[in-house]
Amino acid sequence: MSLSSVVVTTTPFEGQKPGTSGLRKKVKVFMEKHYTENFIQSIFNALGDKVKGSTLIVGGDGRYFSKQAINIIIRIASANGVAKLIIGQLGILSTPAVSSLIRTHNVLGGIVLTASHNPGGIRNDFGIKYNIENGGPAPDSVSDAIYENTKKITEYRTTPKLETDRLIDIIGTTTFNVDGRDFVVEIIDSAINYVSLMKEIFDFPKLRTVIRGTETRPAFNVLIDSMNGVTGVYVRRIFVEELGASPDHNVCRIIPLDNFGEIHPDPNLTYAKDLVDKVKDNEEYDLGAAFDGDGDRNMIIGKKAFFVTPSDSLAVLANNLQCIPYFQKNGVHGFARSMPTAAAVDRVASKLGKEMFEVPTGWKYFGNLMDAGRLSLCGEESFGTGSDHIREKDGIWAVLAWLSIIEHKNMSVEDILKEHWSTYGRNYFTRYDYEECESDAANQMMAHLEQTIASKDFVGKSYTFGGKTYTVSQADNFSYVDPIDNSVAKNQGIRVLFEDGSRLIYRLSGTGSSGATIRVYIDSYEKENVLTDAQVVLKPLVEIGLEISQLKKFTGRDAPTVIT
Ligand code: G16
DSSP states (O other): OEEOOEEEEOOOOTTOOOBTTBEEEEHHHHTSTTHHHHHHHHHHHHHGGGGTTOEEEEEEOOOTTHHHHHHHHHHHHHHTTOOEEEEEEEEEOOHHHHHHHHHHHTOSEEEEEOOTTSOOSTTSEEEEEEEOTTSSBOOHHHHHHHHHHHHHOOEEEEOTTSOOTTTTTSSEEEEEEETTEEEEEEEEOSSHHHHHHHHHHSOHHHHHHHHHOOSSSOOOOEEEEOTTSTHHHHHIIIIIIITOOOTTTTEESOSOOTTGGGSOOOOSTTTTHHHHHHHHHOTTOSEEEEEOTTSOBEEEEEGGGOEEOHHHHHHHHHHHGGGSHHHHHHOOOEEEEETTSOTHHHHHHHHHTOOEEEEOSSGGGGHHHHHTTOEEEEEETTTEEEETTSSSOOHHHHHHHHHHHHHHHOOOHHHHHHHHHHHHOEEEEEEEEEEEEOHHHHHHHHHHHHHHHHSTTSTTOEEEETTEEEEEEEEEEOOEEOTTTOOEEOOOOEEEEETTSOEEEEEEOSSOSSSEEEEEEEEEEESSOOSSOHHHHHHHHHHHHHHHHTHHHHHOOSSOSEEO
16 A cells, blocks of 8 residues: 655754753653654754665664654654664664664664663653764764754654554564655564674683683673663573573573663662672672663673772773784774773773874764774773774673683683783772752853863962872863864863872763753872772862862752762
């Protein structure tokens, strides 16, 4: 049967500006009449003629409202001349899996339905993100074009009679005829493409010996926590079916739930406390790992919950990439980290003679460098680690990389870290998050900081707390010029740098859905004193950071919501 598209009149919604990674709002906002339709049509409008005859990948972490959003996307795509949608079964695709599929199928891009680590369910968050043809998040230029379109949209095209009921439930291909053209919807297994990519990158038989043990080497006991997010699908295939992990003892929360079981699917010490407690209480576990809702973030802990900061994780991986087949084959080019990430990896880059890049917060800033062949491994303090195998950070990849190093070195997580610090010294790092502050108060605090760092006697000023004195050597609002296309990203966070190399950084998060989240990053390097508790070492700098920002005065907050 031939179907006809129709034009629906609409008016713009305020605030459809993509944040650090896509548009994230409460589910009830996306449910408003025309809200989701407007945003999807604005993506197509921003893409222009490229949409006609194109193929797109669609999927996400399966959170509440995903299925409704996918049905909207199918109908609007069909009416805008898209030739084909490749969709994960039941709408399930992790963010790294979308990136991989875009690259494997060489298609125009993908639409990822996730609010990442933000809670899900009818009362919580939903999100829509557009990824470009290299598989990575849209750069600012594309996000800005989408936003401009949301501000002036007057109509969207859709095919109301296209039957989407249960379409995404079963693997297979359906061809519709819309406005005289073929429109194909292919529903695929959510994991096959990603699993085969991981098998190309890593030596699975070797990793299996780590998990199962051998006659000469005991099994390395892992506990992998999917936090009820999308990675459950991939963890079952990879860790249980391929690598022989026990479904009862080595993995947990691996069934994706549309509300994540009412937890906050964010792999850090606060929100992944269940995992931390299990590994702490049960000494048989050698490694614990957790992922966020859409599978791009990871947290690694060792025996007795020994915490590996994401900045250290990146540095350790950088130092040991040669044991991973992918890097043996492709070589190791440069390294990169986001600006607030501690500079542990910089020391590895300098020792190995590799290029090192410091970019603003947001995985999208790594894409150009990877496409240009100048970047192999990168990471962020926000629990993101990844390589140029795709253009998103990749939680499962990070754990497989860690297991490869463990196989190679035959050492515990803690000993690997201690060995690393004894070679390179240690970047002590912590981040204080103040979630859901009043937006006005947060903005006033940032304005106060701008003023403070601009005052002429700020550089050279000394601050003392607990017997430690830090003298300001430089202060600015970070801006970045992309070395590949010369695009400029300004106002990416206030940096206060001290004479001994310590840093205080202040940013407002770009991933929340309501109010403002203030992030304060505290970073200090020690060459010799590498085994002290991080919170003890950083306490004076934390207090100085609070004093400079007057955070308590502006926000009324006595304590952070999350410390990592
Ligand atoms: C996103 C971005 C990351 C960024 C993180 C935190 O992660 O992809 O690159 O580091 O947000 O951003 P912010 O500090 O602005 O909240 P995800 O996992 O939420 O997609």
